[in-house]
Structure formats: structure tokens, C-alpha cells
Amino acid sequence: MRRIAQIIQLNQEDEAAYIRYHAQVWPEVLAKIAACNIRNYSIFLRNGVLFAYFEYHGTDYKEDMRRMSACPDTQRWWAIMDPMQSSMADAEAGEKWSELREVFHVE
Numbered sequence: 001m002r003r004i005a006q007i008i009q010l011n012q013e014d015e016a017a018y019i020r021y022h023a024q025v026w027p028e029v030l031a032k033i034a035a036c037n038i039r040n041y042s043i044f045l046r047n048g049v050l051f052a053y054f055e056y057h058g059t060d061y062k063e064d065m066r067r068m069s070a071c072p073d074t075q076r077w078w079a080i081m082d083p084m085q086s087s088m089a090d091a092e093a094g095e096k097w098s099e100l101r102e103v104f105h106v107e
Contacts, residue, residue: 014084
């Protein structure tokens with residue numbers, strides 16, 4: 001299992017809508033997340049920064065993310081969410097959510 005943490009900026013004017021959408025994520029989107037081997041997925045918000053954490057339980061993360069991005073339901077969801085978000089100032093070219101490096105973990 002691989003732990004993944006990511007951050008992205010949330011546009012201040014979209015905060016209420018973003019929270020409202022995430023209170024009722026579409027079942028098709030949730031099913032695709034599970035089918036792509038993602039478990040224990042959470043998104044947190046503080047001062048306009050979204051922090052996502054999830055656990056990847058598959059063997060080919062790149063392929064599972066490709067399958068997720070090819071899903072029409074996921075594409076429709078992202079078409080709503082993407083305009084509400086802005087990449088971090090130090091994001092790599094083409095990077096939407098910026099992945100964080102794990103520096104400590106204890107169970």
C-alpha cells in the first residue's frame with residue numbers, strides 16, 4: 001500500500017459550492033475511485049488550500065490513474081471541479097494536484 005498526499009488551491013469564491021458537491025459525490029465517481037484501488041480517501045480544507053490523502057492498494061498507479069481519467073463520469077466531475085481550483089505556485093508543468101513527499105509516518 002502506498003500513502004499519497006496532495007495539495008491544490010481552492011478559489012475562495014467557490015468554497016461553498018465545492019463543499020456542497022463533496023457532501024454528495026456522485027456514486028459513479030466513488031465507484032471509479034474504488035475500482036482504481038484507492039481507499040481511505042479524504043480531502044481537508046484550510047485557508048484556501050485543499051489537502052487530499054488516500055491509500056493506493058494497486059500495483060500500477062500510473063495505469064489506474066489513466067483508467068480513472070478516461071472515465072466519462074470522472075471527466076464530467078472534473079469539468080465541474082477544475083475551474084474551482086488553481087495549481088500551487090510551485091507546481092510542475094501540467095501538474096494539477098501537487099503531490100507531497102512523506103517525511104514521517106508511524107502506526
